[in-house]
Amino acid sequence: MSQDPWLQNYDASCRLAQEIAENIHERNRQQRTGGNPAKINMTLRASLQKLKQNISQLKEGLLRSSSSRRITQAEADRRQTLIDDLLSREKQLNATFKGEASGAEDKRSSLMSGGTSGAGANPWLINETEETKGLSSGEIKQQQQRIIDAQDAGLDALAAVISRQKMMGQEIGNELDEQNEIIDDLAHLVDKTDDRIRNETRRVKLIETKSASCGMWVVIVLLLVAIVTVAVWPV
Numbered sequence: 001m002s003q004d005p006w007l008q009n010y011d012a013s014c015r016l017a018q019e020i021a022e023n024i025h026e027r028n029r030q031q032r033t034g035g036n037p038a039k040i041n042m043t044l045r046a047s048l049q050k051l052k053q054n055i056s057q058l059k060e061g062l063l064r065s066s067s068s069r070r071i072t073q074a075e076a077d078r079r080q081t082l083i084d085d086l087l088s089r090e091k092q093l094n095a096t097f098k099g100e101a102s103g104a105e106d107k108r109s110s111l112m113s114g115g116t117s118g119a120g121a122n123p124w125l126i127n128e129t130e131e132t133k134g135l136s137s138g139e140i141k142q143q144q145q146r147i148i149d150a151q152d153a154g155l156d157a158l159a160a161v162i163s164r165q166k167m168m169g170q171e172i173g174n175e176l177d178e179q180n181e182i183i184d185d186l187a188h189l190v191d192k193t194d195d196r197i198r199n200e201t202r203r204v205k206l207i208e209t210k211s212a213s214c215g216m217w218v219v220i221v222l223l224l225v226a227i228v229t230v231a232v233w234p235v
Contacts, residue, residue, distance in 0.1 A: 003141060006061045006079070013054040013086060020047045020093050044097055051090050058083050069151075075144055 023044050027037040034039040062083065 004056065004144070006065065009054060009058055009139065010079075010082060013058065016047060016051050016054065017086065017089050017093060020044060020051065020097075023047065024093065024096055029064065038207070048090070048094060048097060055083065055086055055090060058086070064068070070148065071144070075147075122152060139179055 023040055027040045027044065029035075032038070062076065062079050065071045068072075071079070094145075114187045
């Protein structure tokens with residue numbers, strides 16, 4: 001499992017700070033023994049500038065991870081504490097390098113010994129939570145990776161639900177289209193049926209008119225027959 005890039009950058013920054021502390025100690029030793037520390041001073045300036053850039057990158061990386069919620073709030077708080085400690089150590093190293101700090105020898109001893117006071121304290125153990133107490137850095141990273149994996153699984157499940165809802169919406173849309181087509185067909189059939197009813201009504205009226213005319217002629221014919229009969233066969 002690959003290590004978190006942010007943690008890799010933080011570990012590299014801690015190593016750089018330790019290297020700077022060792023170089024400051026070596027520079028002061030050369031000054032005490034009458035040596036020429038010009039070369040090591042140039043190296044220290046470049047290293048301090050690099051450390052400052054690394055801390056800025058750590059801040060930006062933490063902001064991105066926290067904004068995108070790739071890490072938990074507790075992990076974000078822990079990483080912010082690490083950055084604050086690293087900032088304090090960077091300031092102390094700058095002050096020691098420039099010779100502006102009081103008690104320089106005590107601070108150099110603290111930086112070199114990695115004691116429990118000040119910036120030399122182990123940053124992994126500062127404000128440690130109950131969940132991570134007693135765990136190594138590797139175990140903490142594995143724990144954070146498990147949390148990230150669980151969050152990824154939750155996002156995958158949510159994506160699956162959204163996908164199913166989308167498919168259901170598409171199926172409902174297709175059914176509505178089919179129902180609309182059926183309604184259109186029914187409307188067309190109703191219009192045709194209405195036209196046929198009107199045509200048949202006109203035909204029935206025409207037949208009724210013709211039937212009435214035929215009946216009248218039958219009556220007239222019968223009357224004529226009766227008249228002729230009476231005329232031919234007098235009483």
